[in-house]
Amino acid sequence: MKRMIKAVGCAAAVLASQSPWAAEQASCQDVRMGVVAWTDVVATSAMGDVLLESLGYRVKQTNAVQQIIFSGIRDNRLDIFLGYWKPAMDKNIAPFLQAKQVTVLEKPSLADAQATLAVPDYVYDGGLKTFADIAKYRDKLGNKIYGIEPGTGANANIKGMIDKDQFGLKGFQLVESGEAGMLAAVKRAGQRNEWVVFVGWTPHPMNINMKMHYLTGSQDVFGPDEGRASVSVVTAPDYAQRCPNVSRLLSNLTFSAAQESQLMVPIMERKDPKDVARQWLKDHPEDAKRWLDGVTTFDGKPADPAALTAAN
DSSP states (O other): OHHHHHHHHHHHHHHHHHSTTOOOOGGGSEEEEEEOSOHHHHHHHHHHHHHHHHTTOEEEEEEOOHHHHHHHHHTTSOOEEEEEEETTTHHHHHHHHHTTOSEEOSSOSEEEEEEEEEEEHHHHHTTOOBHHHHGGGHHHHTTEEEOOSTTOHHHHHHHHHHHTTGGGOTTOEEEOOOHHHHHHHHHHHHHHTOOOOEEEEESSTHHHHSOEEEOBOOTTTTSHHHHEEEEEEEEOTTHHHHOHHHHHHHHHOOBOHHHHHHHHHHHHTTOOHHHHHHHHHHHOHHHHHHHTTTOBOTTSOBOOHHHHHHHO
């Protein structure tokens, strides 16, 4: 009889573990999220944070540069990263992928991104339309190209062009700063009608708030098709097996460039990213339903998108 009871108990445990509504293991409740200071990544990370907390998870965000985030996932100090831009971050993530220390989710969270050099409309109208045109106007540009924070793939691409004298860029200076600093410099240049070349990308409110053009003729410096890009989620290699419910949510959490650009506008206006995410969920219940499809609460109960949007 004892053997029978034990066998039934084991069978019940197996069935519970296989149930779509099974609770996740305790270690999964604390989700350690790496975040780079790029507004699009801040926006999507906030959305993931709000959704996870609504499901009973505890999220801790760590702000760092991408190399530290990848190292953190490798060293089991971080679990997830919602901002792997491909190909901009390829060089930095490559050693971790080759060593199988991180995993990239198969489906991108954003498929229609782009990152390459850009100019204000008055510069474009003045004749600077391609990468080959930059050197022609070196005096107007002050021999400067404005990049983003040090260590990024975008900056490495610019340094490579300068070092190899590609497009005749020898003698140019890469001005490195964070996203906010770079955009402030571009804004000042616009106010003074000064010429400037900078790293531009979509999704981003700059595409809404600024009159700008992306340069062509890049010879794939920023990737094929003039810097077309995608954004994906990175996790620890065994995370999907250990924490399948969180992984299901991360796989569901997809956006368009237009959606992300809209999400980013209030964040750029200094509104709290998580408050912005909550408002988006309230205004777009169809997104909440899509993102929570097949997802449960931490303790294994069906997620209720209607309750989530009502609460927000």
